[in-house]
Amino acid sequence: MPPRRRKQVSEAPSSGHGVIQHVGTRSVEDNASSSANTPIVETSTATITTRLDGDEVTQHELPHRKHRKPLKQSRRLVFFLGAFLGIILAWYFAASPEFSLDSLNDLNLDSFAEYFEDMKGKLPYGILKEANDISQKEQTMLKTEPFAVGRAMYLDGLRARYPVVMVPGVISTGLESWSVTDTDECSCEQYFRKRLWGSWNMLRAMLLDKTCWLKHIMLDPITGLDPKGYKLRAAQGLEAADFFITGYWIWNKILENLAAIAYDPNMMHTAAYDWRLSYMDLELRDGYFSKLKSIIEENRHRLNEKTVLVSHSMGSQVIFYFFKWVEADGPHFGNGGKNWVNDHIHALVDVSGSSLGTPKSIVALLSGEMRDTVQLNALAVYGLEKFFSRSERALLLRSFPGIASMLPKGGEAVWGSLGFAIDDVDNQTVSYGNFIQFRNTMSQLSAKNLTVPDSIEYLFTQAPRWFRDRVEENYSHGLARTKAEVQANEADPRKWVNPLEVALPNAPDLRIFCLYGVGKSTERAYVYQEEKDKGLVKLNVSIAAGGMDEPVIMGEGDGTVSLITHSMCHRWRDEESKFNPGRSKVTIVEMPHEPERFDVRGGAKTAEHVDILGRAELNELVLKVAAGKGDEIEDRFVSKLKDYAARIDLGQN
Template sequence: MATTVRRRLVGKDIECEIASETASETATSREPSPDNQQREVTSIFKAIHKRSKTRKRKTTAIFLLGSLFGIIAAGFFAKSNDLIDLPLPELKELSVDSLFEVLPAGFVKEMRDLMNGERDLIESDDAFSVGMKMRAEGLSADHPIVMIPGVISTGLESWSTSELSLPYFRKRLWGSWTMMRALVMDKEAWKRHIMLDKTTGLDPPGIKLRAAQGFDATDFFITGYWIWNKILENLASLGYDPTNSYTAAYDWRLAYANLEVRDHYFSRLKSYIEQAVFIHKKKVVLTSHSMGSQVLFYFFHWVASKKGGQGGQDWVERHVDSWINISGCMLGAVKDVTAILSGEMRDTAQMNAFAVYGLEKFLSKEERAEIFRAMPGISSMLPMGGNAVWGELDWAPDDQPGQGHSYGSLLNFRAGQNVSTTPDRNFTIEDAMDYILDTTDDWYRDQVKGSYSHGVAKTRAEVEANENDPRKWINPLETRLPLAPSLKVYCFYGVGKPTERAYFYRAPDPGTTTHLKMTIDTTLTQGHIDHGVILGEGDGTVNLMSLGYMCNKGWKMKRYNPAGSKITVVEMPHEPERFNPRGGPNTADHVDILGRQNLNEYILKVAAGRGDTIEDFITSNILKYVEKVEIYEE
């Protein structure tokens, strides 16, 4: 495996011509073991709103569809010095060097550090250190393991033989440099491939994109940017290989019901799990990340239901030992609201003027919003639970003492700046959801209402009735965990990284030709408002309320966990190495946490049958917040 990784990084096709720079040595911040030391729970509100001047966001390339970050990064891996072989004679002189001359020096240095640092880290022997250490302690492969990746982690490749698609046959139009080239050279064709049919939510005529399969589908997003690779390396060190481990990659653009309609995804997942249990005589361990946790929660209902896999209510009890829920956005993500509403999020709002100009030239806000809406799977992460979880205009469970602005006021508009296209009042999460559905096209509204539900079931009878409604299966506040008393659920998620929680909006700039009614007010930066974004607690992508409510409170309620499955919660503080481009062994970033040292240790323990040695470890104020949520026992 190590040889394969090295070949990817230093092979002729992608050889990096940037000279390595010597990095300054820094002291690694080590996290105290939850078994040996009790951490003091302190208010982290001030720390959350203190902006770091030394670190920039490292995962923008993933969350921005073909952003300038990714396009410039391609230059560092180019075989020749030409950024792109453009057919226009007047652009023949465009090269990486000439482009770097107009880029800020700090940006160029950070890109070099990112790419060179990633190469050095992946090539080092440390890549397998966690697995080797656990093997030396006597652990070995025990349960078969299935991995369900998160949103946008899986590469998408073209299988159509239509005239438009032939140049891209079996090439990845998501998750590769082919995506970057197609976006620049043939943007309209790329958009036609990546967007689903707006009426059916399935393939457009003549287009066929499918999720890549196998471990290669999710180990790297693009060459040099690992996602699941470190977990795969450590599992291999413990004795795992393709005979006892499996990556259940899926097309994250599809609404969950259509994963089965088009790809038979849940049927194939059910079949693999049953086969693994039959062959190995052991129940499986299911490991999910981010949106993958929502997909797996939906699968639990589908597999038992007569409307789905018809496995019966005891299927999970008979086949699944443990569920490892990594950074699961069980109640959605606030940033999904703004992505759907205006094609924006914190990642775009905080970009500098040069990057914003480049991004708008390649993909405008309106284009990004259209693309996000034409991917119904993205809308599965719209926040669930309504105002009971996310708060009212003047109150929210995670508000801090003395806080001037409540998180419950999700979308805000400055007094005196309202025009005909912007509302005349602020919005709660319920107001924002209603506004999106009222102002978007019928096809989008039909897709969301026909696929998902965002409410709260207040009685056990209501929860049980919802087991017969597939629209509810995604929502843990309207449905329950499986009837599996021996199932063990492990919630591992990051805390302590500023995460978007609310926004200020304004009307689009005068004279702009856009159908968007509003855009994030990036001109507003004061106090805890950063370029129109109000920051709260979380892992940098998903808010703490979504990461932690079900694990710490919801699944402790009888109606949501009637079989009494054991829930173990381990919070992981964000303690990045200052000069490590991905944060190092103690990062808790939403994506980079997959390379975190103690997370990998916990995964190996569960897979090896030693999960009972893992203890709860809470370092945030989540236990205080969940008690303020207005959802109660019967």
């Protein structure tokens, strides 16, 4: 049956009537007959229009309100309206035992707009304000609907142009079991091709088969690769990182909106990887960088276009390493030549990147803790400790060389000394440079406060020797102060994950877009204590929860990654920067965290580390770059990071 269309009343409203305009959207049936999802503007007045039958229309004019009702009468009206509505709803739900929440989607409150203007004088101000807030929230929620951003930009003329390769962040990629032989400790066959990371199977295995799950997920501490008898591999395809578990999206919003401007699997690819591995082992075991190079070259050959790389979190570090690997000569390297990046990459869109590391990685590796675990109540802490203790969590994370790649880089120049940090605020009694603070001294373990580089060394003393060997074999956390040092580091793969020790490719045509959230409290420093019963907890030190002082000292960021981490984006813009020899243009867009109160993922204006991938504005920017409209994107600075970054002493250019 053809969709019913509302008959338009051509008669203009009289001057005495208020006018309300509301914008709706065509129905699904309407879309079948329309080439675009065109908004319909409907105008209603204080005249009520009633359809009798056919095209016959009767109009009933309402009398003008001349006098405001007394407050007592207004309250009585609101009371009776509320009571009546409550009775109707209670009867409906009681009479409909098979009521489905999905049916609420069919409710349309727009029709009440016809009566709203006339009722204004009868409703208290508080109710009117709430109604306005709800209306504003409804408009914001429209931006988070599936495909909404992409469809709007499609109407603005945006179309797929550059092929897109997405590189997820740490823990975002699902890991599935490829073990086929049972071991003495574990029945592996039951988990074949099931995700033991990033699915409900993971949660089930953790709760009901913890020992077997740990055997699968942990890497061999000596080799940093699969333990004997167990094999996990990164899931592949667009579904590898679209959802973490059912209902909890990660990249799905971006995939939807890219599809809305005509992208399909022939033009977009998720470069999923096993985030547990060191970067060199990603290539040696899985051929990851060789495959990524092949995909990008195939895009260039088949589509005659360069590729847009979109990274999130640790994915920015993976791409930076790839840039060095692909142009390096020798066995196990890309051998692409010094112009490969300039010839094949149109732009890098760095979303909430962790290029200079993140402070919370130190404490996670040191004592298996973070703010979320510290703030649990005593009963929850006890339960978590019995099920999955701090020492077990620390051991698990230490077995993942990939996690260690996120240790902070740049030393005291970036993260501060005991007396000064670039992001210290006025009237701050203790500098952020005191990264680990001990309020009570029991032994040499708690004798002094520690800076970030001190804390990394301290971590090495508290972890097994194999952990230190693995980190030093793969990574470096220093700062090259001269151009000669930068050039010498080009031949050292350990430096390739640190943008303060090696430079960007000499790629003048490369565009870099740094998009990150600001305005959400983020872990910056910690108060620690020495454990009294070290044998019981199997740790020497831990975060000092339960004391008078706040054990986790908060700074600026996106809730996960410190604001300071993004300093590199600002310093790449320096004139004659030794870290940007090709003068690649860098655009920075800071996004304030403005979450919706009733949206568990923050809504269209969130800037939280993961949820920002669903932010409407971020999706718009990603689509603009992919469609070749990146030149329309302008810098926006909300925080003080531009000033903070300028204080970093990077030596000579």
